[in-house]
Amino acid sequence: MIDLHYWPTPNGHKITLFLEEAGLDFRIIPVDIGKGAQFEPEYLRISPNNKMPAIVDHAPADGGAPISVFESGAILVYLANKTGRFFADDVRGKVHVNEWLMWQMAGLGPMTGQYGHFHVYAPEAIDYARDRYRNEVLRLLGVLDKQLRGRAFITGDEYTIADMACYPWVNPYTKAPLDLSPFPDLLRWHAAIAARPATQRAYALTTQVNPDAGKPMSDEEKKVLFGKR
Template sequence: MIDLYYWPTPNGHKITLFLEEAGLDYQIKPVNIGKGAQFEANYLRISPNNKMPAIVDHAPADGGAPLSVFESGAILQYLADKTGRFIPSDVRGRTTTLEWLFWQMGGLGPMTGQYGHFHVYAPEAIDYVKERYAREVDRLLGVLDRRLQEVDYLSGGDYGIADMATYPWIDVYARAPIDRSAYTALARWHDAIRARPATERAYARGAEVNPDAGKPLSDEEKRVLFGTKPA
């Protein structure tokens, strides 16, 4: 059994995408980041960076005590290695998969997150900052589209953890949509993943955990999410 500490955000969706595809037994432990649950002492023992998601695997491969993992990319790699699925076994395919996984972790995710912050949540509009992140997200989507002109999935083989990491970061902000009309290969890839039954199940779990997902944040939620620590 795996405990998934989760809230329906792009990084949270990455892990439910894997778990639903793999058919692993898991239970969700909601971490309401709008109320500061990520700062609670018990959670910090699992995720010391006070971010979500995290997992606790109660049946690790070494047969030892339950094993906790934080950081979504590390979780995906751990689960792929645990199951032997969604990552190629050959050195070249595995290396390519990890390249694109880390590309998402170090580029697309942070840059899209900053784009969303300054276009949707920031208390004041700063044109330079908005334009800077819009340009960078557009550049990264171009990188992704060029890769997908050559391959069906990011590893160059089958659907895998690099795709699971990247998919939730496309079209994140309904209030600040990004024009993707020029990226036809990305659109094909995105539609193929969206049509997978496990993707539908994964996103349904998010709606169960937080039926209010997508609604504007309250002032208190913004203070908790974008401040330092709840009082």
């Protein structure tokens, strides 16, 4: 059994995508980031950076004590190694998957997050910041679109953790949508993943865990999420 400390955000969705695809037994432990659950001492013991998600694997492959893992990319690699799925079988293939996983962790995720912050959550409109992050996100989506030309998935014919990492970060802000029409291969890939039954099960968890998903954040929630140290 895997305990998934989760809230329905793009980084949270990465892990439910994997767990649903792999058919692993898991239990969701909600981490309400708007109420500051990520700062609770018990949670900080497994996720010292006070970010979500994190997991605790109560049945690790070595048969030893439970293993906790924080950081969504590290969790995906751990789960891929545990199950032997959604990761390449050979050294060169693993390098390729890792490249695109790190690309998402270092680029697509952070830049899209900043785009969302300044277009959706910031208390005032700052044109420089809005333009800066919009342009960078569009550049990154162009990189991904080019990579997907002639490929079913990011690294080839097989669905991998690189796809699971990138998918939730493509145009996640309904209040600040991007025009993706210049990226036909990206749209094709995104639609194919959206149609997977495991993807639909993963995203169905959103309102089960947070019935208020999609509603505007309160000022107090923004203060906790963006201001607490």
